[in-house]
Amino acid sequence: MALKGNLRDFSTTQLLNLVNLAKKTGSIIIEGPGQMAQMAFRNGKLIYAQMGQEDGNLAFILHKAGKLNEEQVKVLRARAATAGDKELGLLLINAGYVSQGDIIASIRTHVLDVVYRLFTWVEGIFRFEPAIMPGEDKITVPIDLENVIIEGTRRVREWEHLVDELPSLDLALKFANRPNVNMAEKIKEMKLSVEEWRVVHFINPKNSMKAIAKANNMSDLEMRRIVYSLIQAGLVELIRPEGMARPAPVTSAGKKAAAQAASPEGKAQQTNVINKLISRIRSL
Amino acid sequence: MQTVKMVITGPFSSGKTQFIQSVSEIDVVSTERKISSEAEKIKESTTVAMDFGRITVDAELVLYLFGTPGQKRFDFMWEILSEGMLGFVVMVDSTRPETFREAKSILETFRAYAPTPYVVAANKQDKPEAWPIEDLRIALRLDPNVKLLPCTAVDKEKVKEVLLELLYSILAEMEAQSA
Numbered sequence: 001m002a003l004k005g006n007l008r009d010f011s012t013t014q015l016l017n018l019v020n021l022a023k024k025t026g027s028i029i030i031e032g033p034g035q036m037a038q039m040a041f042r043n044g045k046l047i048y049a050q051m052g053q054e055d056g057n058l059a060f061i062l063h064k065a066g067k068l069n070e071e072q073v074k075v076l077r078a079r080a081a082t083a084g085d086k087e088l089g090l091l092l093i094n095a096g097y098v099s100q101g102d103i104i105a106s107i108r109t110h111v112l113d114v115v116y117r118l119f120t121w122v123e124g125i126f127r128f129e130p131a132i133m134p135g136e137d138k139i140t141v142p143i144d145l146e147n148v149i150i151e152g153t154r155r156v157r158e159w160e161h162l163v164d165e166l167p168s169l170d171l172a173l174k175f176a177n178r179p180n181v182n183m184a185e186k187i188k189e190m191k192l193s194v195e196e197w198r199v200v201h202f203i204n205p206k207n208s209m210k211a212i213a214k215a216n217n218m219s220d221l222e223m224r225r226i227v228y229s230l231i232q233a234g235l236v237e238l239i240r241p242e243g244m245a246r247p248a249p250v251t252s253a254g255k256k257a258a259a260q261a262a263s264p265e266g267k268a269q270q271t272n273v274i275n276k277l278i279s280r281i282r283s284l
Numbered sequence: 285m286q287t288v289k290m291v292i293t294g295p296f297s298s299g300k301t302q303f304i305q306s307v308s309e310i311d312v313v314s315t316e317r318k319i320s321s322e323a324e325k326i327k328e329s330t331t332v333a334m335d336f337g338r339i340t341v342d343a344e345l346v347l348y349l350f351g352t353p354g355q356k357r358f359d360f361m362w363e364i365l366s367e368g369m370l371g372f373v374v375m376v377d378s379t380r381p382e383t384f385r386e387a388k389s390i391l392e393t394f395r396a397y398a399p400t401p402y403v404v405a406a407n408k409q410d411k412p413e414a415w416p417i418e419d420l421r422i423a424l425r426l427d428p429n430v431k432l433l434p435c436t437a438v439d440k441e442k443v444k445e446v447l448l449e450l451l452y453s454i455l456a457e458m459e460a461q462s463a
Contacts, residue, residue: 164389168396177428237427238392240399267462273288273345274370274455280341281447284307284440 003128007032012118013153015126020044020145027132032124039115040134046148047140049114056110058085058092058103058139064217065106067098084137108141112148117219119152120159155221162224165231169209169220172241173199173227176234187235199226205242286345290450291365292335293352293390294375295383299407299437300351301335303375306443308337308349366394371401371450375437376424378406378414384423391424401453405435405446 007015007030015028023044030037040048050056059076062068068076080088092098134140175183187200195218202212213223230236292300305311335351350365366372372394376387387404394402406420415423421432431449436442 165385167389167393170396171392231425234425237425238395240395267458271455271458273286274451274458276341276345277288277347278448278451278455280339280347281307281444281451284339284444 005126007121007124007126010126012115012121013149013156016046016115016145016149016152019128020149024128024130025133026128026130028126028128029132030118030121030124030126032121037114037118037121038132039118040132040140042133042140042142044145045142046111046115046145047142048134048138049111049118051114051117058088058107061106061110062092062098062103065102065109067102067106068092072097084135085139086137089139103139104141107139108143111141111143112151113219115148116152116155117221119156120221158225159221162221162228165228166209166224166238169213169223170241171238172205172208173203173212173230173236174205174239175203176237178234183235190235195222196226196230199223199230203236205239208241285343287348288345289348289350289369290447291350291352291369291372291394292375293372293394294405294407295377295386295390297380298375298377298383298387299435300375302437303373303405303407303435303443303446304335304337304349304351306437306440307339307447309340310338366397369398369400371403371454372398373446373450374402374404375407375435376404376420377408378420379408379411381415381423384420388424401450401457403431403433403446403450403453405433405437407435407437409434410436410439 003018018024019028019041021044025042025044027038027040030039035052037052038048038050039046059068059073063070063073076088076092080091083091089100089103093100093103175187177183192200195216198216198218199212202215207215209223209227212218213220216223218226227236231238292303294300335349337349337351339347339349341347350369352365374387374391374394377383391402391404404424404426406414406417408414409417417432417434421428424432426432431453433446433449434442435446
């Protein structure tokens with residue numbers, strides 16, 4: 001019988017629990033809003049995960065984990081473009097660039113990163129395909145699902161809290177205004193993590209949080225977590241990004257009135273409306 | 285006939301319905317329902333869709349005041365209500381610090397929906413347990429240039445002051461855009 005449904009009715013947590021208890025082998029394919037993801041399992045253990053069109057090859061994974069620099073990735077892509085992950089892994093170990101442990105740890109982190117992001121999906125059509133497994137060239141790392149489920153559930157709770165606190169990443173950040181304190185200078189004296197510094201570096205009214213996350217290759221969760229701690233410490237504040245459209249006040253006359261409002265006559269008319277409202281409310 | 289709209293928002297039981305009631309020329313068209321949740325039983329009923337008040341300026345201009353539902357589970361209404369508004373008032377119950385975080389979150393959400401001018405009204409300032417305005421500013425992490433106004437929603441004059449301050453901000457923003 002086909003195992004398929006919607007995450008709205010059967011969550012990622014429940015799916016992983018099912019795979020774990022039934023010790024399933026195969027892949028779960030999820031078609032989320034705008035993105036597709038795959039998680040593969042062998043005998044109930046997670047072995048592989050891929051998010052949409054994101055780069056999932058070994059060179060990228062090792063670069064993300066800080067084991068290879070950008071230049072090395074470029075060279076590898078030019079010289080070993082056709083090599084699969086297993087072949088590339090052997091090449092890198094033999095050349096002394098990385099150890100086997102580095103490769104396993106980096107793949108594990110990458111797979112878990114994809115799966116934890118899937119925990120935050122609340123909508124998406126899923127199906128279980130017993131015959132679909134990762135390609136022969138892929139390095140798979142078996143991961144017990146119990147800990148993944150516990151950690152994923154914890155992250156969902158954190159995610160929900162952070163979304164409550166920071167509903168939109170379309171806003172930008174600015175250093176907080178405190179009398180007689182240059183916040184940009186003060187931050188330099190503070191002990192921030194590397195990730196926090198990466199965010200602070202991009203603080204500018206022109207950069208939305210979404211843009212900062214993209215520039216730093218950070219997930220929405222990581223971005224929200226860092227911004228939340230900076231806000232809680234009173235170091236930064238949210239502002240509307242420069243260039244974001246400020247909608248002119250719209251009246252019941254609809255779009256036509258909005259278009260008219262942009263003209264000098266429209267602005268004068270709007271000012272007149274506000275002055276009338278002020279007079280009326282004063283007279284109440 | 286031209287109609288314009290302002291939105292009154294804020295956490296559950298912050299005084300939005302009373303605020304509109306104090307200045308509306310009609311009885312507020314309310315969508316209140318009896319509260320069933322034990323945790324939220326600090327009042328008998330609450331707004332589930334919106335409150336609706338009216339102030340007629342003249343034969344050609346009417347101001348509508350829309351109050352949003354305060355409970356999080358009705359927040360799907362917020363975006364609909366914020367569409368086309370002149371500006372908004374965020375009501376905060378100065379006596380209930382447990383709602384300050386939610387008030388800040390609602391403020392940020394509305395700013396994201398529609399970046400129009402807004403003011404924050406610190407309600408129930410007549411109560412002895414009300415937090416002082418400057419402490420509230422820190423607790424709500426409000427920028428010094430955000431208007432945080434003392435308010436008592438049952439007092440018509442105080443409500444008028446809040447609405448006037450919002451209108452002054454709207455006017456100032458229009459002038460700044462024209463300059």
